[in-house]
Amino acid sequence: MDDSKRTLLAHCAAATAALSAGTAVVATRFVVGEVNPIDLAFWRYLIGSACFLPVLPMLWPAHRLTARDVGTIAVLGLLFFCLFTWGFNAALEVLPAARGAVGLATVPIQTLLVAALFGREAMSARKLGAVALAFAGVAVVFGPAAFGEAGAGVWRGDLYMLAGVFCAALYSVFSRQSLRAHGPLFVTALAMMFGAAALLGLSLATTGGPAWPSLDSTGWAALLFLGTFAGAVQFALFTWALRWLPPSTTVIYIALNPITAVILGGLLLGEAITTVLLLGLALVLAGIGLASGLIGRRRTDG
Numbered sequence: 001m002d003d004s005k006r007t008l009l010a011h012c013a014a015a016t017a018a019l020s021a022g023t024a025v026v027a028t029r030f031v032v033g034e035v036n037p038i039d040l041a042f043w044r045y046l047i048g049s050a051c052f053l054p055v056l057p058m059l060w061p062a063h064r065l066t067a068r069d070v071g072t073i074a075v076l077g078l079l080f081f082c083l084f085t086w087g088f089n090a091a092l093e094v095l096p097a098a099r100g101a102v103g104l105a106t107v108p109i110q111t112l113l114v115a116a117l118f119g120r121e122a123m124s125a126r127k128l129g130a131v132a133l134a135f136a137g138v139a140v141v142f143g144p145a146a147f148g149e150a151g152a153g154v155w156r157g158d159l160y161m162l163a164g165v166f167c168a169a170l171y172s173v174f175s176r177q178s179l180r181a182h183g184p185l186f187v188t189a190l191a192m193m194f195g196a197a198a199l200l201g202l203s204l205a206t207t208g209g210p211a212w213p214s215l216d217s218t219g220w221a222a223l224l225f226l227g228t229f230a231g232a233v234q235f236a237l238f239t240w241a242l243r244w245l246p247p248s249t250t251v252i253y254i255a256l257n258p259i260t261a262v263i264l265g266g267l268l269l270g271e272a273i274t275t276v277l278l279l280g281l282a283l284v285l286a287g288i289g290l291a292s293g294l295i296g297r298r299r300t301d302g
Contacts, residue, residue: 006244014241014253017234022257024230025101028092030222031215037089039210040223042199045081047227048235049196052189059186072178073187074194080171080235081195082202087164094157099277102137103161105284107254109134110162110169111247120173121248126290134287140280172247175239184243188236255288 032040052059092100109131116123178187203210213223242250266273 010241010244010250011253013237014245014250015256017238017241018253018256020230020234020237021104021254022101024226024234025092025104025257027222027225027230028089029096029100031213031219031226032089032092034215034219035211035213035223036207037086037093038199038203038206039213040089040226041082041085042196042203042210043213043223044085044226044231045192045196045199047224048231049189049193051228051232052185052192056186056189059183059189061182061186065182069178069182070190073182073190076171076175076178076187077191077194078198079167080175081192082198083167084164084171085195086199086202087160087167091157091161091164094154095161099154100157100161101257102277102281102284103158104165104257105255105281105288106134106162107165107168107172108248108251108288110166111172111251114166114169115173115247118173121246127248130287130290132287133290134284137280137283137285137287140276140283169251172242172251176242176247179239179243184239185236188239192232192235252288255285 028040035043088100088104091103095103112121112123112127112131115121116127175187175191200210213219215223238250241253
């Protein structure tokens with residue numbers, strides 16, 4: 001496959017993963033009140049790990065893995081499949097789907113900041129302007145009027161979401177070397193299994209272990225969706241794109257997830273789509289478009 005076709009497929013994979021992330025926000029809202037955040041993350045990635053398990057031998061790299069290689073993948077799994085999802089689920093206990101999705105859309109912003117801080121990507125004036133614009137959008141949505149309407153408890157959900165997103169930003173920046181060295185699907189599968197193991201340990205330490213979910217048919221459908229398409233498939237697509245595209249380019253597509261969540265949150269959950277939310281979302285998308293080069297000049301990868 002030539003580079004241009006592979007790059008195009010990587011962009012398509014990133015876009016598909018981002019749209020799936022938006023539906024995952026809504027699916028999580030269906031079950032988060034019935035299953036605590038840690039257990040929900042555990043069951044989601046247990047299902048995802050089960051999807052990978054039959055093909056793991058085929059994904060195993062031909063070269064020998066060192067203890068350092070395995071340790072690095074374990075840390076990546078802890079960041080992305082444990083801490084990020086824990087914060088994501090805990091946030092959605094108190095946040096409506098659309099608001100949670102806008103918080104999730106700060107992944108590109110935080111990734112740019114982490115990449116610049118650790119010297120993985122230059123932070124130009126253009127990128128700084130994009131960060132400011134996108135965070136202005138978040139400030140509009142998370143502003144005093146929005147908090148006044150939603151109640152003081154929503155601050156906790158916002159903090160959980162933004163802290164979880166920071167863990168996802170660390171994963172996006174620091175996983176690329178492992179993805180290139182060992183293959184994106186193998187790293188995703190093994191990292192997810194490590195994440196599920198860490199979540200099991202957290203559940204044992206906090207509640208004595210994960211309880212079997214007591215869900216109706218809709219809840220089970222949402223949980224199975226979270227583990228399969230929004231679990232194994234979504235993250236396989238995301239990490240495959242991250243293998244071939246720079247982190248800031250790959251995560252730019254996360255901006256698509258609020259669009260999905262806003263539409264589905266209104267249609268399926270009856271949540272209000274307010275002018276404040278739409279304005280904030282527009283500013284976030286404009287900032288991400290500026291960072292990616294979609295606004296102001298022709299986009300170039302890298």
